[in-house]
Amino acid sequence: MVVGTVTASSLQSQPPGSTGPTEPIGPTEPSRGEGSSLVGLVPAAVRLRWKLSTNRLRRRGKRNRRLVYVFAVAYTILNVVVLGQARTADDAQAASTLVLLMTSMALGWVFGPVLIGGVDETIDPTRLALLPLTSRERYVIQLSSALTGIGPVTATAGLVFGLSIGHTRLGVSLVIVPCAALVAVLFMVGSARSLAAVLAIAQRSRVGRDMAVLLAALLGAAIFTMAQFGRRVLDVEGSPLIAFLGWLPWAWPARSINAARVGSVTPALGWLLVSAVGAVASHLLWARLSDLLLRKGERVAQARRRGDRALLNGATTEFGAVLSRQWIYLRRSPNNRVGIVFGTVFGVAFSLVQIAQQGEGSDELAAFGILLAMAANLGAATNVLGFDAGSLWLEVLAGGPTKVGLLGRQLIALPNLLLPTWLSGVVVAITTRQWTLVLLVALLAVPIAVNVLTFGTITSVVSPAPLPDLDNPFGNRQSNESRGMRIAVIAVTAMMTIITLSAPIFVLLGWVFASPARWIVPPVSLIYACALLWAASTWAAGHIQGREPKLIERLAPRAFN
Amino acid sequence: MQLSSTNPKRPLAVEADGLTKRFGDKTAVDRINLQVPVGSWYGVVGPNGAGKTTTIRMIVGLLEPDDGTAEIAGVPVWPDPTAVKRLVGVLPDDLRLFERLSGEEFLLYVGLLRRFERDEVLRRSNELLTLLGLDRTAGDLVADYSTGMRKKIALAAALLHSPKVLLLDEPFESVDPVSSRIIVEVLQHYRGGGGTIVFSSHVMDTVERLCDHVAIVSEGRVARSGTVDAMTDRFKLRLEDVFVDAVGAGAVTNPDGLGWLSVP
Numbered sequence: 001m002v003v004g005t006v007t008a009s010s011l012q013s014q015p016p017g018s019t020g021p022t023e024p025i026g027p028t029e030p031s032r033g034e035g036s037s038l039v040g041l042v043p044a045a046v047r048l049r050w051k052l053s054t055n056r057l058r059r060r061g062k063r064n065r066r067l068v069y070v071f072a073v074a075y076t077i078l079n080v081v082v083l084g085q086a087r088t089a090d091d092a093q094a095a096s097t098l099v100l101l102m103t104s105m106a107l108g109w110v111f112g113p114v115l116i117g118g119v120d121e122t123i124d125p126t127r128l129a130l131l132p133l134t135s136r137e138r139y140v141i142q143l144s145s146a147l148t149g150i151g152p153v154t155a156t157a158g159l160v161f162g163l164s165i166g167h168t169r170l171g172v173s174l175v176i177v178p179c180a181a182l183v184a185v186l187f188m189v190g191s192a193r194s195l196a197a198v199l200a201i202a203q204r205s206r207v208g209r210d211m212a213v214l215l216a217a218l219l220g221a222a223i224f225t226m227a228q229f230g231r232r233v234l235d236v237e238g239s240p241l242i243a244f245l246g247w248l249p250w251a252w253p254a255r256s257i258n259a260a261r262v263g264s265v266t267p268a269l270g271w272l273l274v275s276a277v278g279a280v281a282s283h284l285l286w287a288r289l290s291d292l293l294l295r296k297g298e299r300v301a302q303a304r305r306r307g308d309r310a311l312l313n314g315a316t317t318e319f320g321a322v323l324s325r326q327w328i329y330l331r332r333s334p335n336n337r338v339g340i341v342f343g344t345v346f347g348v349a350f351s352l353v354q355i356a357q358q359g360e361g362s363d364e365l366a367a368f369g370i371l372l373a374m375a376a377n378l379g380a381a382t383n384v385l386g387f388d389a390g391s392l393w394l395e396v397l398a399g400g401p402t403k404v405g406l407l408g409r410q411l412i413a414l415p416n417l418l419l420p421t422w423l424s425g426v427v428v429a430i431t432t433r434q435w436t437l438v439l440l441v442a443l444l445a446v447p448i449a450v451n452v453l454t455f456g457t458i459t460s461v462v463s464p465a466p467l468p469d470l471d472n473p474f475g476n477r478q479s480n481e482s483r484g485m486r487i488a489v490i491a492v493t494a495m496m497t498i499i500t501l502s503a504p505i506f507v508l509l510g511w512v513f514a515s516p517a518r519w520i521v522p523p524v525s526l527i528y529a530c531a532l533l534w535a536a537s538t539w540a541a542g543h544i545q546g547r548e549p550k551l552i553e554r555l556a557p558r559a560f561n
Numbered sequence: 562m563q564l565s566s567t568n569p570k571r572p573l574a575v576e577a578d579g580l581t582k583r584f585g586d587k588t589a590v591d592r593i594n595l596q597v598p599v600g601s602w603y604g605v606v607g608p609n610g611a612g613k614t615t616t617i618r619m620i621v622g623l624l625e626p627d628d629g630t631a632e633i634a635g636v637p638v639w640p641d642p643t644a645v646k647r648l649v650g651v652l653p654d655d656l657r658l659f660e661r662l663s664g665e666e667f668l669l670y671v672g673l674l675r676r677f678e679r680d681e682v683l684r685r686s687n688e689l690l691t692l693l694g695l696d697r698t699a700g701d702l703v704a705d706y707s708t709g710m711r712k713k714i715a716l717a718a719a720l721l722h723s724p725k726v727l728l729l730d731e732p733f734e735s736v737d738p739v740s741s742r743i744i745v746e747v748l749q750h751y752r753g754g755g756g757t758i759v760f761s762s763h764v765m766d767t768v769e770r771l772c773d774h775v776a777i778v779s780e781g782r783v784a785r786s787g788t789v790d791a792m793t794d795r796f797k798l799r800l801e802d803v804f805v806d807a808v809g810a811g812a813v814t815n816p817d818g819l820g821w822l823s824v825p
Contacts, residue, residue, distance in 0.1 A: 312670060394718070552623060
């Protein structure tokens with residue numbers, strides 16, 4: 001084919017279908033017709049999402065792949081069994097259970113990704129920004145993608161089959177129940193994606209980002225608390241919580257199913273209609289927010305520029321520089337800010353739930369229970385080398401990370417550990433009036449937190465895991481892939497090790513608890529804990545020596561590429 | 562193939578002998594030999610994936626070789642690269658820096674890690690920031706820097722301790738002409754003070770213009786090496802042609818296959 005020359009006349013538009021040298025510059029119109037364009041996009045979007053899911057599984061290896069498939073089938077069967085069990089229950093109990101189950105599932109579906117974090121490129125509208133798609137076409141792609149994948153497919157199958165088995169009776173319920181199940185799925189998808197879009201928009205400002213994180217943490221803590229007390233809620237007849245949950249929009253399909261089950265056709269159709277309206281509204285909101293995201297771009301707000309303080313807070317030594325950098329990152333890094341907000345809210349919730357479950361009349365136990373709040377933020381201390389490891393090469397070239405460097409990294413985890421503990425202490429002190437005892441425990445929390453750092457120092461060098469410092473505080477799901485076992489093992493080992501390291505503190509306290517000498521225990525314990533931390537840091541720095549290249553290979557293989 | 566002799570009596574800033582690195586079944590670097598004379602400007606050129614970056618990583622002590630040895634100013638890099646790290650400054654291609662520090666905080670941090678006095682670091686970094694045209698944006702976060710600014714701040718960090726050898730991986734990639742010129746001027750100043758520069762690139766014009774020595778790396782091996790003068794037969798040949806000849810690259814064989822890609 002002869003390649004023509006570009007002239008002014010050749011740049012003028014030509015009728016489609018013309019060939020040869022006079023063919024116009026510019027993209028060719030796609031061959032699909034206008035009417036079929038929306039439907040035609042569905043298979044492509046479904047294939048894309050399915051390929052992404054299966055390719056990701058393929059990378060994890062055959063064993064993990066099998067495991068995921070087994071879990072998917074088991075999850076579907078479990079859903080079918082749990083929901084199907086309602087067939088044998090009486091109508092009132094089945095109705096309460098269904099409302100609780102469906103709202104829990106919806107809350108998990110809608111807010112779960114927020115708590116876990118995650119980026120799904122097939123749902124993110126900004127990934128489609130360069131394609132010549134109308135809003136409708138883009139929405140069809142996003143919806144098709146959102147409904148594809150192992151999670152949505154298994155959840156939908158479980159809901160439709162389980163609800164049909166458990167709640168249908170002869171008559172109109174045979175139609176209403178599966179319809180309500182599908183509406184419920186669509187409602188959950190629309191709500192989840194709308195929330196994700198709202199969060200993406202909120203992240204454009206620092207305050208918005210922090211507020212989004214705080215709200216997510218509060219919701220997470222609420223769900224966690226609800227899960228802890230779920231059985232008690234069901235045991236109470238006419239529970240106000242069930243009544244409240246019944247009015248949440250995600251429970252409306254459940255109310256339709258409950259009405260259909262007992263043969264109340266009009267309320268069943270009414271709730272189904274209201275649910276459908278809610279689902280449509282959520283999808284319209286999602287589409288609108290997606291458009292807004294595209295128009296405004298995806299750039300997130302950067303952290304504030306430096307103030308008038310001395311550079312690196314006046315640091316003059318290596319230790320000061322490391323400590324200062326960690327402190328700066330605690331404030332400027334969205335990941336670290338999320339960590340401290342999440343850890344604080346969850347820590348407080350966790351410790352208070354544990355205290356409440358121990359029953360009343362045990363104020364001393366409650367005071368010591370505040371120490372459990374540290375458990376929610378172990379991650380701040382157990383992976384200090386893995387966080388933002390992309391720039392580790394710079395420290396390695398400067399001769400690090402050294403003992404003081406490791407100490408500086410660890411020490412900055414103290415606020416993450418102590419803040420939730422002390423906040424829990426305030427709540428416990430107010431409710432039990434054990435101010436003195438809570439103050440003693442709050443002081444003891446310092447050496448115990450240092451013991452957590454000692455454990456973290458060892459773990460951070462023995463088993464570091466890459467954790468990128470992303471601008472999107474909800475975007476770290478991928479970095480956690482295949483590392484759930486590591487987190488679980490570390491959590492269990494941490495509990496045992498920290499209890500062992502802190503045992504002498506409690507023995508000493510028990511010995512002098514009744515006397516004023518008990519106030520000596522916190523400072524003495526702190527000296528003991530600091531000695532352990534120093535020893536651990538010395539060992540850790542020696543352990544790293546000579547292993548830096550392997551560390552970089554493990555944590556940031558493409559950091560220098 | 563050694564086209565020109567590097568004077569054997571001239572001291573070497575960098576010497577690599579049989580450096581080899583394998584990643585699984587793939588041999589990324591296959592017995593590479595390099596002799597970089599002190600005070601030279603040495604270009605390592607090669608196609609993408611030739612092993613340039615891997616070689617530099619092994620030379621600076623960030624990646625342990627499977628075989629072979631490397632020395633910087635006569636100091637062996639392996640098995641303990643600690644001493645060598647004081648002698649080298651490095652500018653990587655894919656710049657992972659401390660994104661949430663400002664430019665001046667970043668330099669101060671690197672300087673303090675290298676155990677310099679705070680005042681000395683501030684003096685040096687202020688001079689470098691001014692020279693590189695970053696003085697007005699020194700308070701901005703590194704995350705907000707453009708690619709050219711990132712290259713410049715990373716170069717400042719690499720120069721801060723006045724290294725004997727500077728190893729630069731694609732220093733001019735994605736950099737605008739103004740920033741390129743500034744970087745070149747700073748590098749020429751450094752070299753004028755006795756420094757040695759090793760830099761990798763696949764932009765032949767830049768290499769031909771700046772370097773006095775060059776090694777063409779292909780598929781993990783040195784295909785040719787020597788002075789630019791000799792490689793180009795006193796500039797009668799273009800380095801690009803020498804490069805294409807050395808790596809054995811062919812032309813597009815079936816241009817008709819892109820018949821639809823036509824402009825009238």
